[in-house]
Amino acid sequence: MSISSEERKRVIMEQLKQEGQVKVPELSHRFTVSEETVRRDLILLEKEGLAKRVYGGAVLPKLTSYEPPYLQRQKDKAEEKERIGRAAAELIESGDTIAIDIGTTTLEMAKAIAGRERLTILTNSLAVAYHLMESLNGGRFSGKIFVVGGELNPEQQSLSGTIGEHILSQFRVDKAFISIGGISLERGISDYDVDETGMSRRMIEAASRTIVLADASKLGKEAFVEIVPLSQVHAIVSDVAAPKEWLQKLRGHRIQWIEATN
DSSP, X not given: OOOOHHHHHHHHHHHXXXXXXXXXXXXXXXXXXXXXXXXHHHHHHHHTTSOEEETTEEEOOOOOOOOOOHHHHHHTTHHHHHHHHHHHHTTOOTTOEEEEOSOHHHHHHXXXXXXXXXXXXXXXXXXXHHHHHHHHHTTXXXXXXXXXXXXXXXXXXXXXXXXXXXXXXXXXXXXXXXEOSEEETTTEEEESOHHHHHHHHHHHHHEEEEEEEOOGGGBTOOOSEEEEOGGGOOEEEESSOOOGGGHHHHHHTTOEXXXXXX
């Protein structure tokens, strides 16, 4: 029985992680699809930066430490991020103290916060802070917003560094909402910037519950800097269902997987 393109891509990525390469004829036989279909899957994975096509198959690309600018990332998978953001916002309850990091997906969550009272929100994202301020002034929710300071990164519209990490270490929050560059069974959650991952790590340490926001392109992907292992994550909100090969480990760590729907 043939499986969907997304499922094939996940299986291909798992094989790439284990063996370092995949071959088109073998994948064609495994998935019971044509070799041309497999090549199209590999082209999509290459466009997402997850694989590098070579003659007869694909290999893992060299690990990248580059992250596109914030405004550019906002346009990528915008609809999926909006769905994830709305689903994540539903996890917020009146009276919560929460931390929100700098990602474009957590920005969509911030935009979706409504109908909640007495929230206390910490963030190191200037974009998140701006939209929260607009919502607060518009009466969409009530509460307080704290912008955690540090060194300004204009491209990513973020504040980070040792000053910000020290400030965050003094707080305790109910929930931390974390946007990532990649998530894998082996390395947990990861991102690109050393300082910004340090801020995300401090938010996780301060939180009773950590919720990761990740669209399908982040699954099976490893970014430059590891933030925390999967064992420190409590829930994952994504636009797709959990990969079947991940289910056992997710259950083992008692991680809740939330699929955002329309």
